[in-house]
Amino acid sequence: MQSIGVGVGWNSNLICGDMSITTTLQNQLNGITNGFQTIMSNVIQNATSAVASLPALIIQRADPGLYNLLTNGILQARLDFDRSKMTCRAIANRMADMAGGQAGWDQLAEGMALRDAVSSTDAVSAIEQAESNKGNNGVPWVGGGNAGGSGQSSIKVVGDVTRAGYNLLNGRSITDTSSIARSACGNRLTCQTWSSPGAAAAFANRVLGEREQRTCENCTKTQTTPGVGLTPVIQEEYETKLQVLQELVTGTRPTPPANLDAAGSSLLPITRGVIEALRDEPDQDVLGKRLASEAALSSVLEKALLLQRTLLTGKKEPNVAANELAVRAVDLENSALEQEINNLNTELELRRTLAGNSAMAIIQRHSTRAAGSRGIFEGDTTRDRLRKSRSR
Template structure:
């Protein structure tokens, strides 16, 4: 069974490239920073998506569903608990005696048996009270939205308690024993529609699973859907990553991964974060190859070729390629490398912005919200991505400014001095009557 919570997906991005670009003089185009500066949605067909969550995440659990009379009967009859095997015969006999005689008559007729029954009743009451106390403590923490054991690995016990509370006719003692016996083997309800982390279940990939859920939510799908339906008007999200798995793989590389299992003997692993530099390097290599091929070719570049080497906000024009072809080889190589760097940084930052929004969207799935550990992990991943983005921007701007400002000032100063010298008008002779051709001018 499922229940649903409503999640508004209002994510914004920039398109892969500007749609309209000038065909000839494009200097003004770059001076204004391109045609598109307002971000566009990841999904142009944004809708309100109702995301279903497991019923086990819902309310309605109560320790009052446990039957204390059944718990006492189990202790007295020793049929199910097996804690006093040495007194089985006496207990079976006691069952009939208790049923046929009032307590006072039993006390007078068989004081030893009566004392044994009283001790058993006291022990049963203590066991029921203790188990119910544990259950009610768990119930209170669940109702407050806490992770009762503060770790996702042990959160499975909380879900086992929920299941035990939902069963009618059970006892607190038996429920506690079953929870302890399971010891996390049942896993937890997870974002991809099935329980995860337990015996025979898929491990919980905190980064990957949340990103995949956010990707599908953005495309108006349920997190558990295994296929991605292409949009009739593809937005920047599918243009960047065609599948949820591709998006998850990119984010895993940047912020790392935690693979969690709730069962006792199941492996738990982690993948360290590598940051944005590997992605930046791959972008640079791909753009450099395509741009070099285009500049060295003598054919006019096509729109598709220009799109392949353009950034998310500003598209290269044919005029730029022609200008690169006209430059001397050394100068053209330098300018091309600078273009490659700028475009690669722009694309990498764009992917980072997309990834951030996917993490936030996936973090709103009910199964993630129900676990404080998972929610805190997602928040940490978003913070790590923000820090990595800020670091890349800082390094990029620092490399632009440090050392270059003095050189720019020097070159501009030299250019002004040259222009000043060119503007000096040559003055005539100061002699009002100079001698020209052997005679004095009158």
Template structure:
């Protein structure tokens, strides 16, 4: 019996030794993660297996792990042409006195004392003393009024054109529109109402989520991505759209309330990935400078995308998988549930299969990445659902600019998910190309010279180590 054991062990070691030239040592401590629990996963890795499953992680490392800073435009920015700042008195005076081209240019033969007469004599005295001069001046005033109205109309038309090209101007116009509603409801005089409209600056803000005023002087800025995500979280969890409270365990009915404790936490997670901007409605930025940099008109935060989230989740899953495979954690339902899998189930059988596989180091690393990818996709879909639910809030739905901004963020989200999918497929396709061909040709050469044992034979030999030899 003893001799049989020795012969069997010697044959097995010979098989393993012959197979070593076609294998690469995979040190999980150095190549994957620095943790004491990973020491049990050191060992040889079958090259063909390693590159068949993708040759490493699912995607490349993120370009940056830094938190994005808020970028501001400063308080010198203006969002509207203030046509109401025109002064008709100044316009008429400049027309008569020749400061601006018009009346005096056309009537250059008017007596040089006309300006002095206008300044020193009441209109009635001028009419009696010099009817011709009075008529001339009257026509000049009428012409100046026409020029004033034309200039103001041009200004208003230009203001509307600017609103078509800049989002901030559109929000300002919306705020002025809400101000005009209040003016009309309280002022029966049409001319007086029109005069008040001309001096409106959007300082009152607009009605935003929950009917609250936002964006105006002394008010918080409108943050479309943050605010819509927060409202969407609350809507999906049957809370008030402006609530910042946590969802109770009994009321939690879905994955969002399990992943995020509060609507604010959910909104911040969305902003970190997709980015956001601060919108104020004042035509003069200095009127809406309250709230610090994050509430400054035009301030924006760039999104980092899903790559950092995927990398972080991969590392967390890898630590747990290493402990499960090494036996430091029992593969029960509680411990398996700590894996972030995006609702993909990892059974005890999977852990046992990894324990029995001699090439478990590569498989564990790849599995951690793929589970993290599933978790990331699930998170992305949850964020998408929050934004879409937030769009249905009545006050937000009434602001087309907010819907356009959230649609732009949704398109960015979809592109990010598609980019992750494409990179995973491209990396796997690359690893399955020339690398696998090279390894296959090497295996063929070694097989021709009797230097290689089949992978299945090696695996069977490893499995038989713990089996008793019949006497």
């Protein structure tokens, strides 16, 4: 699947900090914007050349009335600037509520920058410092470090939370990326299913996709990769298990426990007796494919349930749990995964219902007739097989 990015079109972080009071005053005094122009438009137009050429003190001495008008104009422009900036802030807050995650991550980055800036105890410089940061410092993320800023890794909601959950379930450091040996895994399902946090995250990204967030000034803000769901994974698992099962039945592969485990799943184990029964089965091909299909479905269902548990555990990582945006994003992915699991459950129930179809009814009626005529020799299922073979 190809990733889809949303760039500067959603670059809403600290947009109010781009407002310039100097430009506001200039436009007010030059009549480009309304405000002071509506009060003394004719006077301002005549005073523009004087403002450009005379210092304020000379203007005061030369024309006190003009100086008072200019002072009032600057005051009016300042009030308009503050009012416009407050309106911009209000619109940005509404945008964060309506537009979803992107604007929210930007506001979070602004809040983190302001938290660090207020240590100077100067209110004006703190606001200026926070606004000039432009979100380049990122936000706290999994493991305690910052992410999403300039020169930092992006915030990968699905992948990072899955890695954190994998490590937490295995009692390891949250930022550990190493693999877990099969001998050191024990009975933990997570490391039995995925050997490393990267493998777990790769499965999660394959099924659910990925949502990357950045807060830096000149970078792609939001980038998403759609997931394919569980159906393609089931198909791939089916083809793998069918091949293993066919090799076990034909004898090209031996039947130790490892090979039997590869053909089945924890919910639907394949034993040596099942293999022997298939070898003597006339409808070997049909029943073998059906068994492989059920084994693949149960195997993927196990992985999906385990992924759900991993995401729920990763959501409890302190930096994720303290971030409401991240919690909502993980809950949304969990809901999508739960829907996929419910679809699998429905498919499994349908398969069980369809198991009593016409083909099974024919086999059952044949068995009933055979049981009712035990005194009569039951012939071969293939008519005249011996005679045809002799004639050849």
